[in-house]
Amino acid sequence: MKLWKPLAVMISALSLWSCGSPQTLDVRPLHIREVGKGDTDDPMVRGERQRRFHGAIGVGEQGDRLGYTYTVLWNDDSSSDSGEIVFEFQQGATGSRVKKMVHQIATGETSGRAEFAILGDDYRKGGRVLAWRCSLVRGGREVASRHSYLWQ
Incomplete structure (x- = not known):
């Protein structure tokens, strides 16, 4: 009978702890290496591949x-x-050169989505992406940052 008070405190603490704030910056990578279907893939990945290839008629497209x-x-x-959201990356064929892509954020926006793509000739000539870093910059200062394992 005396255990109900500690149990109630523990349940309250766990419920508050699980309601953490959302991540400021979340990066979701997708690498498509070949044109083939890839029937053994996860259904979510297969759906994303189909969405990316939608409308591409020929093998060249x-x-x-x-x-x-x-x-x-x-x-x-x-x-x-x-x-701005700054995306920096290094590719296999470009050596240690760091390339940069920027997405501007308008005043008043507190959340959103940006997409950075290394496709087509950039991918064929530059090679695979070896390391990347993404940072959210507001008012001249870095608010949040995420990077791949190999980023130095």
């Missing part, structure tokens, strides 16, 4: 859609200043 796509979801309630 399908080949232009091979490569890497990074979907970045951001949520920053701390500031409503204008800013």
Whole structure:
């Protein structure tokens, strides 16, 4: 009978702990290497592949859609200043050169989605992406950052 108070406190603490704040920056990579169907893939991956290849009629058009796509979801309630999402990456054929892509964030936006793609000729000539880093910059300061394992 005396255990109900500690149990109630523990359940309350666990429920509050599980309601953590959402991530400020989430990066979801997708690598499509070949045009073939890939029937053994996960259904979600298969659906994403079909969406990416939708409308590509010939093998040449399908080949232009091979490569890497990074979907970045951001949520920053701390500031409503204008800013940018900076995506930096290194490819196999470009050595240690760091390439950069930028997505502008309008003033007042607190959440959104950006997509960065290394497809077609960029993918064929530059090779596979070896390392990447994505950062959310607001008002000249870095708010959040994510990077791959090999990023230095």
